[in-house]
Amino acid sequence: MSAYQSFKSLSRAMYLGFRRDRSALFFTVLFPLMFLVIFGGIFSGQSTPKVEVLKIGQAPVLEQALAQGGDELGKVLTVTAASDRADALRQVAKGDVAGAVEQRGDRLVVHYSAADQVTAGTVRGLMNSIIQAANQAATGQPPAYTLAIQQVEDDSLKAIQFFTPGLLGWALASAAVFGASQTLVTWRTKGLLRRLQLSPAPIPTVFAARVAVSLAIALVQFALFVLVARLPMFGLQLEGAWWMAIPLLTAGVLAFLSIGMLVGAWAKTQETANAVTQLIVLPMAFLGGSFFPLDQAPGWMQTMSHIFPLRYLNEGMLNVMSRGLGPGSVLPQIGILLGVAVAGSLIAVRLFRWEAH
Amino acid sequence: MAQTIEVTGLRKRYGDVRAVDGVTFAVEEGEFFGILGPNGAGKTTALEIIEGLREADEGQVSVLGMSPWPRNPGLLPRIGVQLQSSSFFERLTAREQLRTFGSLYGVPAGKSDAMLELVGLDGKADVPVEKLSGGQAQRLSIACALVHDPEIVFLDEPTAALDPQARRNLWDVLREISTGGRTVVLTTHYMDEAEILCDRVAIMDAGRILRLGPPAVLVRGLDAPARISVASGVLTAEDARLLPGADETGDDGVSLTISTRDPSAVVAAMAAKDALDGVQIRGATLEDVFLEVTGREYRA
Known part of the structure; x- marks a missing residue:
């Protein structure tokens, strides 16, 4: 009856118990994945807004610009021929299109709606640059100055780059806190802890098995999230040191297991443990930056987020997976999470009880 | 015959309640020993002290010549315990339960099928424990206590809350496991059960043993009409x-x-x-x- 044998069979029992628990599977794996798919889908088109313009009659200036501008202009501008003038203006007024254009001799007339200032400004700027380019071309001289634009974050502002680590952090936290608290409470109320106390299995193997199973579940969550996010429709770009997310999430899982142990040691019934776990995990996910970037949150919220261990996991994963920071950048986060794990475990050990009464 | 279990002057109190109040008895090797008493008599507390789950306030306990407290890994593989609650791993089948418990004792996986047969659950090997009836769950729980072939088995009210048919089925299992020199210690609040199964019975009430002896001798000694x-x-x-x-x-x-x-x-x-x-x-x-x-x- 080696310790390893006990560890193996207890891990197996816990793993089977988890795999056959449909609601646990749903809430810790599928549910966060659904959020990823929904959020990834909603925000995926956001970064390249296209300007749609209706063309009334013939507009040679515009047609020429499109023919010469090629791909660059085609990316930001769509031009459709309007059936008649009144209808085109009505569509602009309704906000269905950004503007309507007609050419009267040498003048290009742009109709826009004041209701949407941003769109109006875009259309005006765009049309203005087309006219400038046409004027410049009419002189027969090559342009004296050219403009090149570059976005600082490259592609990293894409929503999926933020949502993958954030929602993964939420999934990891709920799986670990639930796993630990439910195991502890259920095993205690059912007398299984005492039954194990009466077997020759070394007691630390019980806890080691829980840690091992939770880590395995976390790695599966990580793999699933990354695989789904990397589907072409979402297009997650993993940065160089993304693999540092693995030691980081290990530290995170240990921290959340210790919180789960605390809840499980304290709570008397499964229902209480469930409710308390929700009360901890959901606010932590919101204020720890799982659902929206903390950079955009008000100052007080950013300050408050520092008390939530999930914040450090999210931040660290975002840094190495999406922002392309180096492997050493997550060491402070790993340190904080391990500190939480140690502190939580020490308190949990003091609260620990073998039996229900 | 050798004394497998010796208990002397056992006392345990919870606040003002004297759960066990000076209990002394001995169980011989191969004996089927019953502790009989109403709920709250102190049977379970006494049993848990003997198993090594609790520390006695006073008194000595020796099981197979060893002290069960504090947790004694040398003694644990030699005793089998069925607790009052059915302590199973959630969502595991009957066979998986037995294998898991067995492996904690280093028992090969093949043993679990033999155990299922012993308690008449061979047809339920692949049924999750949550789907077993009360009687089936109790039989599985006993099989889990026996999977490592212990010398002493402790059974805490194994037939509580079972219907009469299931109780009788379980009696057959209990008779079966007491053969072959194994010592069985059983608590029960059913008089008929103690009378039918036990070689000797300790009648317990309010933390004390009031009578101790073979059921027939106790009854005869009563000189009742x-x-x-x-x-x-x-x-x-x-x-x-x-x-x-x-x-x-x-x-x-x-x-x-x-x-x-x-x-x-x-x-x-x-x-x-x-x-x-x-x-x-x-x-x-x-x-x-x-x-x-x-x-x-x-x-x-």
Whole structure:
């Protein structure tokens, strides 16, 4: 009856118990994945807004610009021929299109709606640059100055780059806190802890098995999230040191297991443990930056987020997976999470009880 | 014979309640020993101290020559324990439960099928524990306690909350496991169970052992009258009272009951009158012993 044998069979029992628990599977794996798919889908088109313009009659200036501008202009501008003038203006007024254009001799007339200032400004700027380019071309001289634009974050502002680590952090936290608290409470109320106390299995193997199973579940969550996010429709770009997310999430899982142990040691019934776990995990996910970037949150919220261990996991994963920071950048986060794990475990050990009464 | 379990002057109190209040007894090797008493008598507490789950306030416990407290990994593989609650791993099948418990003791996986057969659950090997009936769960729980072939088995109220049919099925299993020199210690609040299964019984109430001995000896020592009953109308109460050896008679309209210390004389006289229609003879039971020693009705 080696310790390893006990560890193996207890891990197996816990793993089977988890795999056959449909609601646990749903809430810790599928549910966060659904959020990823929904959020990834909603925000995926956001970064390249296209300007749609209706063309009334013939507009040679515009047609020429499109023919010469090629791909660059085609990316930001769509031009459709309007059936008649009144209808085109009505569509602009309704906000269905950004503007309507007609050419009267040498003048290009742009109709826009004041209701949407941003769109109006875009259309005006765009049309203005087309006219400038046409004027410049009419002189027969090559342009004296050219403009090149570059976005600082490259592609990293894409929503999926933020949502993958954030929602993964939420999934990891709920799986670990639930796993630990439910195991502890259920095993205690059912007398299984005492039954194990009466077997020759070394007691630390019980806890080691829980840690091992939770880590395995976390790695599966990580793999699933990354695989789904990397589907072409979402297009997650993993940065160089993304693999540092693995030691980081290990530290995170240990921290959340210790919180789960605390809840499980304290709570008397499964229902209480469930409710308390929700009360901890959901606010932590919101204020720890799982659902929206903390950079955009008000100052007080950013300050408050520092008390939530999930914040450090999210931040660290975002840094190495999406922002392309180096492997050493997550060491402070790993340190904080391990500190939480140690502190939580020490308190949990003091609260620990073998039996229900 | 060797004393497998020796308990001397055991005491345990919870606040003001003396759960176990000076208990002394010994169990011999291969014995089927019962601790009988109503709920709250202190049976479970006493058993848990002997198993090593709790520390006694006072007194000595020796199991197979060793002290069970503090947790004694040398002793644990030699005892098997079935706790009052069915302590199973969630969502595992009957076979998986046995394998998991078995592997904690280094038992090969193949043993679990033999255990399932022993407790009559071979048809339920792949059924999750949540889907087993109360009786099946108890039998599985006993199989889990036996999977490593322990020398002593502790069973805490294995038949509580079972229907009569399931209880009788379980009795067969319990008889089976006590064969082959294994020592069985059982707590129960069922008198009939203790009487049928146990070699010796300790009657416990309010934390003390009131009587200790083989059930038949305890009952005989009571010198309680036997009760003979026949269907009402077979014999009048007047006639019954005049039978040789009859002490008291009563007729509740359904049965005529005669209490006597000389049942053979009474039955012979009734036979002579051809008045044995629906006859039943009931001797004293452990219940009467309990009533005698505590002065109160037995309420389980």
